[in-house]
Amino acid sequence: MLKKIILFLLIGTLIGCGSSKPVIVTTKQPVNWKYSKTKQNNKQVKKESSSNATVTSKTMTTNEVTKAYIAQYNAVAMSNMKIYGIPASIILAQGILESGAGKGDLAMTSNNHFGIKCHNDWTGDKVYKDDDSAQECFRKYNQASESYQDHAMVLTGKKRYSNLFTLPKGDYKGWAKGLKEAGYATDPKYPEKLVNYIESYNLSQFDTKVLGKAMAKEEAKVLLNDNFDADQASLYEIQKGDTFYSVSKKFNLSVDELKQKNNLTENALSIGQKLIVK
Template sequence: MFKKIIALFTIIILVSCSASKPTAITTRKTAPVQQPKVVRTTKKPVYTKPTAKVTRTSTLNNTTEVIESTSKTLVTADLITGYVDQYKDIAMGNMKKYGIPASVILAQGILESGAGRGDLAVAANNHFGIKCHKDWLGESVRHDDDEAQECFRKYSEASESYRDHALFLAGKNRYATLFTYEKDDYKAWAKGLRAAGYATDPKYPDKLISYIERYNLHQYDCQVTGKEYKPFEKSMSAAASPKSNSNDPSLYQVEKGDTLYSISKKFNLLVDDLKQKNNLSDTTLSVGQKLIVK
């Protein structure tokens, strides 16, 4: 009996030792997961030519007109007046320093930049349509003009364009004759610019003179020279309000030789606007036909 007890006790001890033996745990090393490489690319900014803003106002005497500079721009009398107020001091300063009539500078600025609303004025602060030429080392932009994608000068601000315009005229031999004219003889300067090749448009002098006289720009020449200024008898409102040849002031009766273009110019309208007002599908007109012009 005693032997059985000892044998049983021995078995119990062996079983308990076997149960307390630690179990070996094997951990399988997992290969590190490689994260995909992220390649960052910097996208080059794409230059988008800004669209010139077209502002229409409905005030009674504020008519619209289209200025064909390096881009076709629709402006109002108020916009042109605002442009003159903004740059008249710079123009007079350039007249004092370089001898170019302030009236001519402002008229060229209005015409060449679309009163500051044209594509080149907006994109490059270029108010005088001056191209790069061989001696230009500054920034530039490309713009369709006489040829596709021509090189035009770019300025950081408009005042630089005004200064460069003065230096451009004063530094080129072909414009030397201009500086033999009186400082305030804007008509001679307007015609001289065309003759020297500044513009190819045969009506360029007339356009400059028209802006000078309609917006009384000659007064700034007189402020520099000290001469008495006499306003033009034909005011802007009178010049901008053509008379209708019909009993109804909103209608115009087509006369011999009239075209949609000539009528649109007479009433400061776009040809497309004139066609739309009168439901015209083409430009055909007949004498005696009445058109809505207001």
């Protein structure tokens, strides 16, 4: 009996000693602390990645864009000169000026390279844009070649331009002045701007080709970095069956690079068309 009493006392002593709880120290974290920390780390990684990124796209200079435009459209300009008698130099200069070498709003959205307004005889698609007056009506084309054709139709079909066709062939200065006088543009410096493009980029060489005259030495000095005739290695003439993909592979380019070099947005190619490939 005594042994049992001693045993009970011993057990009670041990239980009493273990009843005091240890103190647990905790460090509170804000609600969603893991999400916030992860988000912050992601931002840091993104920032570092952005700062180390290398820009690979090349922006073409105004001169390069103009050169590409001339290379793209000189053939159609010469063709229109042969058929309609409009100097190729004037056609190209007007195209460059009116369309911003193909980069202007009307050219990019409506394939209108000559700023041709609707007038009463136009039954095709239309767009509206602020010009001399607010929201004037301009013609819209499915492709740029239609704009070139319509330009010829406007000049040959309206009586006010008839005197231009009595000028000596290839007289681009007379044409530049005559276009302004006939009301093609309201800008008082319109003739000066056309002549400046023609002489800066030697566009009269295309008139000379059409007229079949031997080019004078001073005319042969092209003011561009590339001579579109002599430097045939930089141009490729489209053959039957060619596509953007096949041409780009032939010259180790991507399709986007080929289009950018030639200031093109359309996917269609025509036989005889020349593309800059270098």
